[in-house]
Amino acid sequence: MTLTPIQEKFILHWGEMGTRWGINRTVAQIHALLFIALKPLDAEEIAQTLSVARSNVSTSLKELQSWGIVRIVHVMGDRRDHFESMKDVWEMFEVVLTERKRREIDPTLAVLRDCVIEAEKAGPSEAHTKQRLSELLNFFETMSDWYEQVRRLPTQAMLKFVKLGGKVKKFFGFAG
Amino acid sequence: MTLTPIQEKFILHWGEMGTRWGINRTVAQIHALLFIALKPLDAEEIAQTLSVARSNVSTSLKELQSWGIVRIVHVMGDRRDHFESMKDVWEMFEVVLTERKRREIDPTLAVLRDCVIEAEKAGPSEAHTKQRLSELLNFFETMSDWYEQVRRLPTQAMLKFVKLGGKVKKFFGFAG
DNA sequence: CGATCATTTCAGTATAGACAGAAATAAACG
DNA sequence: CGTTTATTTCTGTCTATACTGAAATGATCG
Numbered sequence: 001m002t003l004t005p006i007q008e009k010f011i012l013h014w015g016e017m018g019t020r021w022g023i024n025r026t027v028a029q030i031h032a033l034l035f036i037a038l039k040p041l042d043a044e045e046i047a048q049t050l051s052v053a054r055s056n057v058s059t060s061l062k063e064l065q066s067w068g069i070v071r072i073v074h075v076m077g078d079r080r081d082h083f084e085s086m087k088d089v090w091e092m093f094e095v096v097l098t099e100r101k102r103r104e105i106d107p108t109l110a111v112l113r114d115c116v117i118e119a120e121k122a123g124p125s126e127a128h129t130k131q132r133l134s135e136l137l138n139f140f141e142t143m144s145d146w147y148e149q150v151r152r153l154p155t156q157a158m159l160k161f162v163k164l165g166g167k168v169k170k171f172f173g174f175a176g
Numbered sequence: 177m178t179l180t181p182i183q184e185k186f187i188l189h190w191g192e193m194g195t196r197w198g199i200n201r202t203v204a205q206i207h208a209l210l211f212i213a214l215k216p217l218d219a220e221e222i223a224q225t226l227s228v229a230r231s232n233v234s235t236s237l238k239e240l241q242s243w244g245i246v247r248i249v250h251v252m253g254d255r256r257d258h259f260e261s262m263k264d265v266w267e268m269f270e271v272v273l274t275e276r277k278r279r280e281i282d283p284t285l286a287v288l289r290d291c292v293i294e295a296e297k298a299g300p301s302e303a304h305t306k307q308r309l310s311e312l313l314n315f316f317e318t319m320s321d322w323y324e325q326v327r328r329l330p331t332q333a334m335l336k337f338v339k340l341g342g343k344v345k346k347f348f349g350f351a352g
Numbered sequence: 353c354g355a356t357c358a359t360t361t362c363a364g365t366a367t368a369g370a371c372a373g374a375a376a377t378a379a380a381c382g
Numbered sequence: 383c384g385t386t387t388a389t390t391t392c393t394g395t396c397t398a399t400a401c402t403g404a405a406a407t408g409a410t411c412g
Contacts (some may be wrong), residue, residue: 006294013287020280022198036308053402089315109190118182132212139265146338162322229372
């Protein structure tokens with residue numbers, strides 16, 4: 001598979017963005033490639049197209065599968081694994097957000113709860129720390145609950161909501 | 177400033193989380209320290225408390241100031257700079273999200289628009305690429321617009337909204 | 353069951369980013 | 383102004399992670 005200049009531009013940018021989000025550049029590039037690919041690609045094809053080592057592709061694909069946005073498919077008469085990316089953008093971001101929440105927010109919630117409990121036990125000497133961490137915990141819990149609610153919505157409903165745009169403010173005025 | 181075990185636990189965890197979000201560990205630790213500090217701290221104090229080089233603290237504080245969540249304050253009769261973190265958690269995250277949007281989403285929007293326009297020019301050969309990137313662009317634009325709307329809401333309104341929790345679904349049913 | 357092909361694991365290497373310490377700059381004081 | 387003190391910049395070092403190529407494992411075929 002040869003990349004057109006446009007495709008290359010997109011893949012390189014996506015890789016760059018990946019690094020900023022704490023995602024390996026190659027992983028992000030492979031994801032970008034699979035996202036725009038016409039059909040599922042095999043690992044060798046990915047390695048050649050992006051000029052990275054075959055083994056590197058293997059590791060990266062594992063990573064993408066662990067995120068749940070890439071899956072293995074098989075082609076009739078070909079024993080190699082082929083890989084394809086989830087194509088529905090909304091669904092894809094829901095999956096990524098949920099996974100990030102699980103990996104990053106949930107552990108933080110646990111630590112904060114722990115700290116607040118211990119600060120409570122420690123008494124007045126930790127009163128200020130307890131106060132600060134409680135506020136942080138409250139924020140995380142609120143956001144976490146909220147996300148659990150909205151993520152369950154079907155894509156269409158979420159889309160409608162977001163598209164409301166300017167009406168959001170009105171709604172708050174009403175609901176508040 | 178000596179850290180209690182609770183404070184240390186929180187600071188270390190926050191530093192760890194930082195690395196996952198593409199934020200330097202020391203930067204995140206300093207932010208955590210300032211967040212729970214009773215009063216603004218000077219650079220030397222931060223360096224000693226966290227056992228990092230003075231120069232490293234200097235760079236990290238610049239970074240935190242560029243994010244807009246830490247600022248310099250002065251103490252009467254002391255010529256050293258002192259630093260304090262924003263304390264309102266909601267405001268803090270609004271600032272961070274806005275900055276991330278500016279640094280990461282906006283450039284991506286620009287690249288995607290560019291790619292879609294070029295793909296349009298290129299004709300049928302790029303039809304599929306154009307399709308994929310358009311969907312991605314549409315998603316980013318929708319989310320970007322939505323965020324611009326809600327971020328303007330006063331903290332209180334946003335809080336009420338989030339607290340609605342289960343009612344969100346009802347609302348969508350109604351509005352959709 | 354051997355041969356071939358595909359995939360993963362592993363060990364060493366390369367590289368980017370974090371960091372320390374020194375040097376340079378800037379600010380405040382007497 | 384010179385001196386002291388605070389801050390920043392710079393350069394080299396270190397470390398964590400990405401990455402490669404080779405070896406090992408696993409799967410599918412005749």
